[in-house]
Amino acid sequence: MHTNYKKVLKNLLSLDDSPHKIALSFAVGVYISISPFLGFHTILAIVLSFIFKLNKVATITGSWMNNPWTLAPVYYADFKLGSFILNSNETFNIRPFTLEHYLNSGKGVFFDIFVGSIFVGLAVSTLSYLALKFVLEKRKKRVSYKR
Numbered sequence: 001m002h003t004n005y006k007k008v009l010k011n012l013l014s015l016d017d018s019p020h021k022i023a024l025s026f027a028v029g030v031y032i033s034i035s036p037f038l039g040f041h042t043i044l045a046i047v048l049s050f051i052f053k054l055n056k057v058a059t060i061t062g063s064w065m066n067n068p069w070t071l072a073p074v075y076y077a078d079f080k081l082g083s084f085i086l087n088s089n090e091t092f093n094i095r096p097f098t099l100e101h102y103l104n105s106g107k108g109v110f111f112d113i114f115v116g117s118i119f120v121g122l123a124v125s126t127l128s129y130l131a132l133k134f135v136l137e138k139r140k141k142r143v144s145y146k147r
Helices: 005-013 019-034 041-051 056-063 071-086 099-104 107-146
Strands: none
Touching: 005 056, 005 107, 019 041, 019 056, 019 107, 041 056, 071 107
């Protein structure tokens, strides 16, 4: 599965909401995509977008940013950071990276990934918020200038 990032950006630029709300909604989705709750990202995005009155399209889109091509490196980074923070001795072999391997690696590995995902998610979602808000505001100024 290949994500066409230009198409995603074009869709986000066409949403009818404030730059802040779209960027925040997308960032929440990106945060969810970094979480280790594999298989529940879309459900979490829908639930959180209703609870916090976020832009549903932007939140769901953000939750899909961690795709099959990026999943293993992101979870491995989560694991490495989490095991560093927790001073854990768990080992997590990136190969083979299958759902069965991920689920059977033990509670310690999951907890390391979970803790690491909090910080990786905060960093990546903050950067995505800032970048998308900048692009949306710039586009909004350009569109209003042309009128």
